Amino acid sequence: MALHISATNAEHPVLLLELPWDIPLERWPEKHLVPLPRGISRHVVRYARAGDEVIAVKELAERPAVREYGLLRDLDRLGIPAVDALAVVTGRVDAAGEPLEPALITRHLGGSMPYRSMFETTLRPATMHRLMDALAVLLVRLHLAGFAWGDCSLSNTLFRRDAGAYAAYLVDAETGELHPRLSTGQREYDLDLARVNISGELLDLEASGALHPSVDPIEFGTEICARYGSLWQELTRTSVYPAGKHHYMERRIRRLNDLGFDVAEMQIDHSSHGDTVTFVPKVVDAGHHQRQLLRLTGLDAEENQARRLLNDLESWMATQDDRDARPEVLAHRWVRDVFRPTVRAVPAELRGSMDAAEIYHELLEHRWYLSERAQHDIGLDTAVQDYIENILPKARETLEPTGPE
Known part of the structure; x- marks a missing residue:
């Protein structure tokens, strides 16, 4: 039997040939291994170095290895956060000619840690909530894509922070199934498995003394399911907005914000019946919006101001005909054609x-209030005029000193 490597890239087989495939994975020499934290697994899993890359090697039977390899590639095509499948190695034999189990090779996700290892450290409450939110987002995205995981657990999920964003990544797709669409029963079953697995692993950590006392294993698993339910409902509601009702889209964004999520992507589909909106959520770290707004527009604002301005920018970009243009290009155009003219309309x-960012933030809030009252989008020009005539004079009266009585 000859060694065979099926890979996604022509360079990978050459690099992988340098590894000791004639030795069982659990006995690989230390010189090939990379000491990284990993979760528990029913299979032997090791991190190794292949050229300049760090890879994860998992031994399992040929059929499930090939199947998981295909599923991970499908998830990559669907844009789902999961590890990259690199290769499947079959035809392994040891020095005596005895067959060894095939191996599935995936790329190690740089800067990531298994969820299980995160709970072995002291977690701040805010970090724990972001971990819950990120895992709920992953489950929702998998289910929206028609993927039933079948084995969601803390060990099968990687956690990563990237430029302020918190994200969870699928590691193990061995038990997964990809369908055109999941039924309610399939989703609920998958979610219940996740709750039992997650709470079970936390109970295991608690029993070993590794879990922080502030984490309740049962409550944590239940809370993830609750977060999932709220997010699923908000994301899957099909809303068709009539012309002139763009403030309804802002209402949807605000509800997601209230749930603790920010809008990473918004898609507006135009039809004869109105505008249908699709959202993609993400979990972010403190200060993320400030950094993002500064990077895209050069505007320096406070965090809440930046969040509000980014929401407006995202809504505006989704309505542009050339939505395929780079975000930086569209953001520059928004500053030039929307932000600056609007701020300049308010007399100095x-x-x-108030600085420019605060003025624009106030105008957006006023527009939202007037649009809700009128039940249609009144537009920025009307909001600016009303703000100048009815809001600013009262604000000045409040700020002016009354003098001695």
Whole structure:
């Protein structure tokens, strides 16, 4: 039997040939291995170095190895956060000619850690909530894509922070199934498995003394399911907005914000009946919006201001005909054609100590209030005029000293 490597890239087989495939994985020499934290697994799993890359090697039978390899590639095509499948190695034999189990090769996700190892450290409450949110987002995205995981657990999930964003990644797809669409029963079954697995692993950590006392294993598993339910409902509701009702889209964004999620991507489909909106959520770290707004527009704002301005920018970009243009290009156009003219419409003598970002934030809030009251989008120009005539004079009266009585 000859060694055979099926790979996604022509370079990988050459690099992988340098590894000791004639030795069982659990006995690989230390010189090939990379000491990285990993979760528990029913299979032997090791991290190794192949050229400049760190890879994860998992021994399992040929059929499930090939199947998982295909599923991971499918998830990559669907844009789902999961590890990259690199190769399947078959035809392994040891020095005596005895067959060895095939191996599935995936790329190690740089800067990531298994969820299980995260709970072996002291977690701040805010970090724990972001971990829950990120895992809920992953489950929702998998189910929206028609993927039933069948084995969601802390060990099968990687956690990663990237430029302020918190994200969970699928590691093990061995038990997964990809369908055109999941039924409610399939989703609920998958979610129940996740709850039992996650709470079970946390109970195991608690019994070993590795879990922080502030984490309740049962409550944590239940809370992830609750977060999933709220997010699923908000994301899967099909809303068709009539022309002139764009403030309804902002209402949807605000509800996601209230759930603790930010909109990473918004898609608007136009039809004869109205506009259908699709959202993609993400979990972010403190200060993310400030950094993102500064990078895209050069505007320096406070975190809440930046979040509000980014929401407006995202909504505006989704309505542009050339949505395929780079975000930086569209953001520059938004600053030039929307942000600056709107701020300049407010007379300098009426602005007081408010900077440009605060003025625009106030105008957006006023537009939202007036649009809700009118039940249609009144537009920025009307909001600016009303703000100048009815809001700023009252604000100045409040700020002006009354003098001695």
